[in-house]
Amino acid sequence: MGMTMTQKILASHAGLDSVQAGQLILANLDLVLGNDITSPVAIKEFSKLNKSSVFDKDKVTMVMDHFTPNKDIKAAEQCKMCRDFCGEKEVTHFYDVGKMGIEHALLPEKGLVTSGNVVIGADSHTCTYGALGAFSTGVGSTDMACGMAIGKAWFKVPSAIKFNLTGELRKYVSGKDVILHIIGKIGVDGALYRSMEFTGEGLSSLSMADRLCIANMAIEAGAKNGIFEVDDITIEYIKEHNGAEPKIFKADEDAVYDEVIDINLSEIEPTVSFPHLPENAKTFDEIGDIYIQQVVIGSCTNGRLEDLREAAEIMKGRQCAKNVRVIIIPATQQIYLDAMEEGLLKIFIESGAVVSTPTCGPCLGGHMGILAKGERAVATTNRNFVGRMGHVDSEIYLASPATAAASAITGKITSPWNI
């Protein structure tokens, strides 16, 4: 029986010729990731195993991105614990303030992930690296601890939904609109336990930023992972960032899928997910006047240079609406620098927005943009759960950078096609 992309990668890392959906396997890991929230729990668990070192100091990475620069004393203590651990275990890829970025933007940029890899990360958005043709999935701190100790993790081989992409995205429509559309279609548990495999002729029109954004939110449909077929765009990206010759795992012709869903990219419109679930996706024909108090453009979903360029194109020469706080968060130091050199930061600041150092910050209600009772935000982040960005009675509307930028200018949720 044929295998999907995910199944082929898992088989290769379990030393097996083939695997089937539902099979339990023990797979070798190419990278184990944690952040400043999840790593402290993992470090405590790791210490119970009495291991003097991690399985491979080049294959463990910790990124201090959630509550950094340290928002309070407890956050500082958590980062210190990670710093001390990585120092003691001589972990090569420890990213602290000044070097860090939001983990899922940083790791691909640094070339730490390549196609065909198996990656676990104690962060649910670890599924982002599927954009590079890797199997990567979010786990908890205990899995991270065990991964750091033995370089292996157990998996139940997932079945898959195949997304056959055709057509080409229209102006100001991006990967975010595609994934919000898909989650709206299949629901927040529409891909539960399964992999979402993206292929088809439409791939060629999706930039790596679009793909990273789509794979990033596979978890919001409940998926174990999202993965893109490797093509020239992937190969070019990997050669530029990683340097190694990409390993390509293509699905077999006779691979078995639970479902095949056709997505015509040409038909996707600017899409907004309403509170309090990402599946509440609406297009602008269904959206009335919804006034907002805050806009956040950033996060592991949409804090990349392409995202900032799109927002800047709309905000250039315009002023943010009165009474709307607009927070722009470049996802990594490199993106920050590039945005500065391209003049994007100047555009944002002149329009009345604030530009922050890289941090997950407001996305998870950590700091740098918390909402008060009754406030509404348009955010390019990934979750609009109750209380996610602050008060339990605040609201988050998920959207693309273009829609967020258009909304920043008008002060209400606005299509980038109407500005």
Place this chain on the structure above:
Amino acid sequence: MKYTGNVIKYGDNVDTDVIIPARYLNTSDHAELASHCMEDLDKTFVTRVQKGDIITAGFNFGCGSSREHAPIAIKASGISIVIAKSFARIFYRNSINIGLAIVECPEAVDGISEGDKVEADMDNGIIRNLTTGKEYKTEPFPGFVQKIIENGGLINSIAKGEIC
């Protein structure tokens, strides 16, 4: 393993942000996490939960973040088992790994009301509603999962040499 307790019932898509809001993730202290468990969904949870109580919930329980703090908070608050129609996968995995018993059983969830006394017999895969007398069949845990939960989590199992 048998778990017996009174039921606290929730609906679909209970996410990890309401189980333990991110503003409390600057600690990994179990008791402190438990003191904020369910805070953004049900402020009464922490005052009324009793040791051994059972949570029942709808589909996709534990969706969202990978924070292990969520099952830790539930376990540390005294909950013995969570019975849901389905679980988000990372939460499912985390619960097993930290030794929080969980089981999927849509029929039982539909047949159990808030406050009912319930017994979950996970060796035999039977959930009994002791208040109504009704029984629901579910899958017993696979052997290795049973072992992990009985050992109090994956780390203990690895330390004992039972896994890997």
